[in-house]
Amino acid sequence: MNAFEYARPTTLAEAVALLSPTEGETALLAGGTDLLSLMKDFVVEPKRVVSLMGIEPLAQITIGNDGLHLGATVTLDALMQSGALNQWAAKWPALWHATAGIKSPQLRAMGTVGGELLQRPRCWYYRRGHGLLAQDAKGESMVASGDHRYHAILGNSGPAKFVHPSSLAPALIACGALAELTSPRGTRTLPVAELYRTPTSSGERETTLALDEVLTAVVLKKPVVKSATYEVRPRQGLDWPLVAAAVALELNGGKVASASVVLGHVAPTPWPVVEAATLVGKTLDDETIAAFAAAALKSATPLKDNAYKVDLAQVAIRRAFKAAMKS
Amino acid sequence: MVDLAWPDPGDCSILGKRTTRIDGPDKTTGRAKYTFDINRPRMLWAKFATCPYGRAKITALDTSAAEAMPGVVAVEVIASVSTECKVAFQEVAIVAAESEEIAREAARRIKITWEVLEPCVHDDDVDMAGNKAKKGKEQVTDGFDAAIDGAAVVSETEVGCSILTHCCLESHGSMVEVSEQDGKVAVTAWASTQAVSGIGGEFAQAIGVDGSQVHVICQHMGGGFGSKFGADLWGASAAKLAQKTGRPVKVMLERDMEIALAGSRPSAFARMRVGVNDDGAIVAWESAAWGSGGNGGGMGAPGLPYVFGNIPNRKTQTTPIFTNTGGARAWRAPNHPQMCLLTMAALSDAAAELGMDELEFFRKNLELTARADVYREELAIAAERIGWKSKWKSRGEQKGVLRRGLGLAMHTWGGGPHTSNVQCTLHPDGAVEIRCGTQDLGVGARTAIAVVAAETFGLPIDRITVLIGDNRYPASDGSGGSTTIGAISSGTRDACIKAINQVMAAVAPELNAAPEQLVAKEGMVRAAGSTAGGLPFAEACRRLGAQPIVTMGTTQRALASSQVGGVQMAEVEVDCETGIVRMLKMVAVQDCGRIIDLLTTESQVRGAMIMGVCAALYEERVMDPVTGALLNPDMEFYKLAGIADVGELDVHMMQTDAHLKRGVIGIGEPPAISPMAAISNAVANAIGARVKRCPMTPDRVLAALKA
């Protein structure tokens, strides 16, 4: 870890003012579990670290008729505690599943909603200092020629082959969550899905946030009772999902009124399945779901050694549907 | 007088019972000081700059930025310009600095320019490895061709396992202090080592002093598993920097270097054919095996077939591959788990091919092993404990998403004692001190010594002070190969017997008995068979005068033995859609002769089983095939099993009179051999196909299902 100067502002305005619009100069610190690891490996070397943990409003959870408002520094543990206490878990089961799937109490006690959504990819080429796109001197993808068992099977036609690591994002996107952002230019609100993008050149990051912009909150307005997240995680304890699927459904007389399906760990961004629209009006029997799952992965372009994730993604979709319909 | 022989089990008050470890409270409360925990005044931290590639030549090296950093005290170049580094994370330079943070950052600021060369990291593929694969000569017995051609069934198996790394939780390293005492250089080296008595010379050599000038200390160590026998370049670097700077220097590897360099277990793969008769008798074995232990090749003893060494007609061939990866070090039963996997998988597949119950098949062929009776008995116990008969379903019988399977494996190991010297100091007040230059890797060595001394003196265990982990105590061989317990227990018994017999001789007249009629039990010295009279132990000791008596003991081979057999069975559940394998239960039945402490023995067996679960399902080292970089030098993707991943672990130690009479035998290695094989067989039984490689990750399980 390089030496840096540290600030712990107590207001958002102060925090934003401390951020540099230049890549790599400043870093926002929340729970620290990702940032500090990146810094220890010298993947990032910020000159200034700005902690958001002193800004009290960012740590608030409010639940009311207008939905669930999660401050960016709400810890995953606080989120779960409030889920049990305030019954939001039953309103957005997909989010509950995704949070509970982070199987380390220590990580949940430290990690925050904002940090979870904006953690950097786990790609082992990136983490070893080869850059987000992991290109060699000739500009060729080290991932494609290397070991990519955990890498992208969708959205990987460009140079980005990593998968976005967020566990919460698929659930939040499926449930229609909004993200609130603040920068020196003011505030803006956008769908959580729009926080993410697939970088196409080496200067780009995997988020749409400006460098001096802070994710301040995530808001879920309407309950999505029939929702679920299913993660394929090899180990029962803390482990990265190989794939994940979040499903949010509205049914009307047994038929689909709306369906939203978002995959995780399959693409450089959380991956909304556009084919979900085709389910509207259908009855969700096993056959329909299986056909949908197959269609959702039809455009998959696995690398040489990770086609198994195509199968796993279909399994995750099918199981998420089953769980959502039961919830 | 008390006999050297181990007392009858019925007479024992503590020997062979469950005794909690005497250093347990130190470890649970954080009081126990490991090498990593030693902080000294003015201590410097040192960190390495390393090679990021599997093979690369240094074309330029500039340490000036590091040297200029405030807080940096010394920079030493280890690999100069034009050196060809042959493995990722090979050491290039080391920086000593005032703080850990500064040392880390300064090491990073050393500018190294590389000419990247093509590495070979294909330990799993003979063709890809090209001339790095050294094909061994084929060994064929007469009559092989006829036997395999004449076999009723010939099964084929291809299976293997990846390179693992020891991943000791306390990384390798030392804290070295060089000072002057009475005009002479004195070196104190705290080292995380399995060989306290043996490694002083390495530190001495590093800085040109005599071995007698080096004091080695290792009170506690965070795991070794076979990888911590030397001071290594890291310890030598600490010594050199301590000498150069005149300050204590701590060198503990970062996790990435630990995983890259500080020990690995070779991979092993094989294509095998097994010829069997209709009745299940194995008549022929053929294997072509390959694998790598890194830059030193691989594929050492034992050969194939494992355990079933007496299969009559054999054709075998092995190909070690020399790769640009960190070298192999001994790992709990070197090469045995791998050979066990290859053999047991091939035999299991033969049984399945015949449509025979795996247990019946193994039973049928026990005469092909060196200890048929041992295995027969153990198989019966294991089968009973796992419920083999009621749970067994033939391979491929199940069709659902979740399928359960059973598998078994068998192993053997030596475990005879090394040489340990033990000193007993018996104080006039009856206090006992035992000194031995051994070390406790976490197996309970300290406790075992205390148990033997307490039993011999008839004292409660808290009257025994055990002093180990210091090369100023009587020399004891390194702890490896399950050789320690036989040595330290018998050596302690020897020393304590010599001391107690001096007490007996001194008090015999006063007790109106011959010394040979006396026993030391329950804190008293009195005539055997009586429950009254006698002298309290401390009183008896006072009769020897004001000076403590000091006795020396050494390994007593008559109290120890070697050669054990063990059987393990595994029950798994496989999700055939996700390829995720879940452990339900494992049973270990193990012979290890006379047990000193049943509690820590069982713990060690369970630990070995868990290590096997990791190897079977989760852990492997991943190298980038192009650059030779290590991709998972962390504990996030170098995956170990967690508490919920291991299922029920049932341990049965063979403890009939016949077993106990054999004497003490080591337990570190044997139970670590079978788990991977048993689990592989259980998965094959569940899903109806052999998963070709351990760890059996979802991708590999799904591939087997599709094949």
Place this chain on the structure above:
Amino acid sequence: MSQPEQPESASGVSRRRFLKGMGVTALAAGALAPKMPAVAVPNGSANAAPTAPPATRLFGPAPVAVKLQINGKVRELRLEPRVTLLDALRNHLDLTGAKKVCDRATCGACTVIVDGKAIYSCTMLAVEAQGRAIETVEGLAEASGGNSTMQRCFVENDAQQCGFCTPGFVMACESFKRANGSATREQVLSELGGNLCRCGTYHGVANAVADALKLGANGGK
């Protein structure tokens, strides 16, 4: 143990004084000057003078005063902001119970309890732990006269071999026990997924927690 004492002129208190004199746009000065924004900050912190625009105090990169509340005692240190809580405990306070193993928030060997929750001290900056109640494995022992219920249960169930994961496991289990007084074995296994052991002591750990739960809150701290 030692830290080089560096002049503070580029940071910390002296910088704040400088800023107070110059107004907040001076934030743009220093190492980050060319690219850092010069933005007026609208909202003041509580102790800022009402007439002067408030500024966030910057600490470091040289060592700064850090006050930590550890096992009920306030400990004052001078640390670079980059020093983690784990390194502050181990390298500056000689509280070496918490271990450094993965150093990347994965293995749990560094677990301590902060404000009642088990956390990975390897990835929490010491400066961030200020004002919070930090409890280490040494403190757990001290608070119960040398050995807590959980620690005794670990010993009795032989929930340790080399012992390097043990202090972290003890703290994770203690934190779990406090929050889940009547947990089932299944919950125990499910909720201790943040710690790894290499020797394979999980069987003992699960039994230790089960015993400690049976002994309950009255069995000691």
